[in-house]
Amino acid sequence: MLLKRQNAVQRYELGAEVSRPKQMASIPRTAHLAIIGESNSGKGSVIANIIRQEVEAGGEVWFIDLKSGMEAENYVSVLDNKAYSLQEAKELLSAFNTDVDARAERWRGQVRTVDDRHERHRLLIIDEAADLIRSGSDKKTSDACVESIRSALSRSRALNCTVVVATQNPRVSTSLPYRSLLLTTLALRLNSKSEAVMALGEDAVQRGARPWQISYNRPGDGYLWDSESNTVKYIHAPFMTDQDIHSLRRPSTDDEAGEATARARSHPTDNLWGLLRRPHKG
Template identity: 95%
Template sequence: MLLKKQNAVQRYELGAEVSRPKQMASIPRTAHLAIIGESNSGKGSVIANIIRQEVEAGGEVWFIDLKSGMEAENYAAVLDNKAYSLQEAKDLLSAFNMDVDTRAERWRGQVRTVDDQHERHRLLVIDEAADLIRSGSDKKTSDACVESIRSALSRSRALNCTVVVSTQNPRVSTSLPYRSLLLTTLALRLNSKSEAVMALGEDAVQRGARPWQISFNRPGDGYLWDSESNTVRYIHVPFMTDQDIHSLRRPGTDDEAGEATAGARSHPTNKLWGLLRRPRKG
């Protein structure tokens, strides 16, 4: 059964090219994205703009924020699922992958790519993904989260799901052990060329990416690298105010009803269908 089509959105607009302000830079809505940058470099603004577009398009938003929800809770009115602890993250990621399996089973042999006509688009945001990497007594749960993320990245793009991860740590081998599956990267301000190579790879730097040269007073500036097309674009992501963030509502939702807030879950369930504070610049 086909779904009623929401606002057709094929791409996320990230921002304008710095050298050509009238030229917008965008990525496919199903492109898994890594956002890497120092504190106060603009990661929160990137996430805010993507979530805004997802909400306007009528999609789902799932959010993992292991800093006790300090970032995610600003999006509470539009979240479908959230995780603020490591165990909750494991459960959420398990539910995400279960639904990927369900979608694959439902549409296998019928379509090559699932879109909004078949399944509601789902955006999974993992803020400060390095926080998922643990040792000691948490290592088993941490490893399970990493494997679930790797599975989601490997299988969900064709099933109308997108994963966006952010981290301050440019050492992606440790902060993002599934880095090879994130083919699109936005590098905001970094401290050195060596950090840029760790975050983006040598090819991106050779093709002009210079995130270590971004000024501290230019939060939101960054180099967008697409490893599939080997292209680099220097862009600026617009800032969203507190009012912009907290006024986010799903299309057709009565602001006073609070239905979206009531529908946000602190942990996943097996009901697979129907079931921004000022975004910090770091």
């Protein structure tokens, strides 16, 4: 039986194209995304804007933050599940995949792609994903987390789930061992061309991605690379203050969620334009 909830938001708006400030760059809401950039390059603002859009659409937000929850706790009022330790991450990822299995069982043979009419959309944020890679006594738990992420990335997109991973480490072969399953990447400021090639691949650099040339005083600037369409866009993600983040609230009913969605569809860029005019911060 279909849910009453209608398909809410089809795409996440990440920011304005720098060369065409009135043109917003977006990705499908079910596109798994890697965000790679140095400290203070704007990763937090990118994540904040994605979470804001997910909350306004009435979806779920799950968050893994192994820095003792220093980032995730800012969103505690809108989180459905959270993990602040390696063991908690293992348990959260196991629960995520168990629900993916359940969704597949419910809808197998009935629909080709699950959307908001069938299941509530679920967004999983993994902040500083390189922190999940451990050795020594933690290696077994770390390996289980990596395999769970691989499973989630390979199976959940068609089941109305999205995984967003962020890392400072451009050496994706070690920081993101499941890199091949992340077909969309936003590269913020990096230190060198070689780091850009590691983070994005040679094709993206040949097509114009230059994250090592982004100025330190331009946090939020980045190159959005879609390896499926082989396209690069240079964008600026709007800054969100702590006050903006702490003021996030869930729509209290499905009706309010519908109203929020209608507002977002009618005026999809209003809030972003206001944020784009704010001072640049990391």
